Amino acid sequence: MPAKNKLFDSIDAAVADVPDGATIMFGGFGGAGFPNNLIQGLARKGVKNLGVISNNCGTGDGELGILFKNRQINRVVAAFPGPGAKYFQEQYSAGRIALELVPQGILCERLRAEGAGIPAFFSPVGVGTDVAKGKEEREIRGRRCILENSLGADYALIKAYKADRLGNLIYRKAARNFNPLMAMAGKTTIVEVDEVVETGALDPEMIVTPSIFVHRIVVAKGLRYV
């Protein structure tokens, strides 16, 4: 079967079919590894009523901040929205956002379970806390655990360092973070990269995200925040 062309000419073309009401997960942590150019594409498109899964909720206008500023998001799953997430906090305080706070490592495992075809799993994290409310509890090998469901989304928007034309990805330093997990958990995974190289140019030993998890690739340089 011939390889499908995954390479898009522009950010706007890569997100053109994202509909109102879509659920989207975004890679990134602490300013590194956010798909900032794809986020700007969603801002330009003006798509509304988005459900978002992300560790953080922006820093001022940066990262996801612009989408909260534009009131494009009405529900969020996050581990640490962040004190610098000015527009998220405003929207949340005004009652315009439904928020589910998730322990960061459990967010990872729920994404990983989705990608791995595991609908739910038991975990000791959050037992006896607000996180356990409404969840089935069971004692497993003497330890209290709660049932956590896997977590997917219509789209995963991620940032990688380099892709080959097939969609194999490598990352740069701590900008890796959630990106490989979200690549595996989204129905349609769109990656922005600094550079696309010819298929075969990446060392197979070094590939972090195999191409099977990547559906669209777009080159985007420039927009970063620290």
Next chain:
Amino acid sequence: MSNIGNAGKLRLTREQIAERAALELPDGATVNLGWGIPNLIAAYVPKDFTIYFHSENGILGMGPRAKAGEEDCDLVDAMKVPVTLLPGAAFFTQDVAHMMTRGGHLDVCILGGLQVSEKGDLANWRVPGTPGAGGIGGAMDIATGARHLIVTMEHTAKDGAPKILRTCTYPLTALACVHTIVTDLAVIDVAQHGLVLREVAPGFTPEEVQAVTEPKLHYSGNVPEMPIASARR
């Protein structure tokens, strides 16, 4: 140093709490430091020790902060601060970072605290009644999985209320997870039979520490003073 009020004695500063907590780290340890006072601890590690600091955004073997002009926006810690790497450092994905925390692979974890109970329950992510959404971050995974969890915090709240309580009243991070508490007044270990007062801040008596601690503190005879190089009487 800040003033204790009634006794007119000086409590330790946040930096001095960090200085004392650093003495709990053995050479060669893998360690995660949380927000707040824990983030000050790296500066007090003895110069001849190598500590492999873990950052939950996917780094093991994090070195000091990057010098001005040498920052890399893809090489930051969990607080967004540009950092450096030690020889032998590794990058990995977020799930692996938390396999290390939750799976009990790190030697020591140190978190900030809002309240700790006498059973070692920790509350550290939200003060009820404050605006905003709060944020759990990695704290629940870290607290649940830590083989040895140290909490650093001020001994009392700004209004003087004890933060070491029989039962936490703030939203919990994890149950029965804290092993040692280092404050501006004491070092306290959480044991099966209750809280054990291991050290007091220079110039303070066990009775003075007990007076601002809700549960009973266990101690006998002379309780040594916290060894703080920069302490003043």
